[in-house]
């Protein structure tokens with residue numbers, strides 16, 4: 370019997386998810402033994418036309434990392450969806466929008482203006498910005514670039530997704546579990562996030578020192594304090610998002626004195642990670658005075674970047690609401 | 703649009719104080735702006751920030767939260783919890799481009815039917831002035847590209 374065919378693809382991503390595959394170390398050999406990797410642009414020389422030549426459903430599974438930002442990524446997502454029996458959103462960007470999703474605080478115009486004109490490191494007196502089409506003078510041949518969308522989307526806001534491997538990047542243990550489940554045909558119901566459905570606090574080594582009732586009079590950032598390496602970070606006034614975040618990572622950040630920033634996203638009962646995390650933190654503030662509460666909350670310097678660090682596109686609002694004046698191009702609905 | 707736009711407001715009222723006050727306003731035959739759909743909750747402390755965002759996401763132009771006065775919560779401290787969440791949520795929605803006036807928190811006790819009338823009228827007026835909250839939907843469709851005329855967006859005064 371021939372081995373199941375597997376593909377990996379990247380969209381708007383940093384490459385960290387590809388790195389996670391390498392982090393499988395010797396386990397990667399088991400994977401290679403069991404499957405045939407037939408598409409993996411970062412490591413192997415296959416082209417889009419190779420995928421186009423496949424039969425529909427020819428790939429047993431395809432792992433897609435990165436968010437969806439350009440027309441080319443949309444096309445690849447659609448193509449890979451058609452050619453794959455299982456499409457798996459791999460990593461925070463694909464799952465929830467990830468760090469690139471924070472660009473939804475702006476839009477294409479604002480991003481282009483800054484990146485190509487206003488950034489202090491840019492010299493561009495003619496104001497040249499990339500064009501989707503450039504006609505070459507002599508022979509009329511046109512060069513094209515993908516179109517850059519106004520918003521970043523998750524993979525499942527673009528095509529149907531079967532499973533999610535959360536994390537920034539997904540922890541090795543979860544990848545191995547997922548691959549094993551696929552090979553042994555022991556997958557949970559479609560749409561499941563392939564990680565435990567419990568909060569990170571449950572697997573945190575600092576859990577024994579987490580008080581039943583937390584009451585915070587101060588919110589600190591890691592550089593502002595000497596961190597006790599054993600005590601619960603929230604109890605030390607550090608903004609740890611462990612109570613709102615799905616477990617499965619083994620708490621590497623928290624173990625290294627870094628508060629959890631929420632890369633695995635919410636548990637299954639939560640619709641909007643940022644709102645839930647905000648709710649969890651706000652509830653712990655120990656004050657009943659309006660002014661004092663406002664002052665304490667001011668210590669959270671960047672609420673969107675804090676609570677939606679990995680999930681703005683997947684949130685209920687998806688992006689920053691633009692005033693009508695700044696919208697062009699028929700956003701009337 | 704065939705009909706003229708009317709503000710749509712979702713009001714989350716706690717059953718012990720503000721909802722009872724709204725009842726009182728009704729019994730006393732007070733008239734006020736009919737723009738709010740009232741959702742009764744057991745306590746303002748039960749209002750998950752997700753409810754507020756869901757209301758905005760599903761078409762509300764404004765969200766009103768009503769609870770018992772400080773010190774009067776039926777469950778001791780639920781309204782303080784509501785206040786803490788509201789304070790942070792208001793900053794969050796402002797950074798996400800929603801005018802802060804679209805979210806309002808009011809303490810209204812069971813006997814203050816006239817206050818329900820006043821707040822409902824004010825809220826409808828505020829939202830009317832702001833106009834509809836137009837979220838771009840659905841994101842699942844490729845959005846049209848912004849080609850020209852756009853003013854760079856800033857988050858609370860900071861440039862990109």
Ligand code: SF4
Pocket residue numbers: 569570571573574575576579600601602603604609610611612623629
């Ligand atoms: S709040 Fe953070 S440090 Fe405390 S138990 Fe939870 S994950 Fe661990």
Ligand code: SF4
Pocket residue numbers: 536537569614615618619620621622623628629630631632633634
């Ligand atoms: S501790 Fe939090 S941020 Fe770190 S890997 Fe785990 S879920 Fe991600």
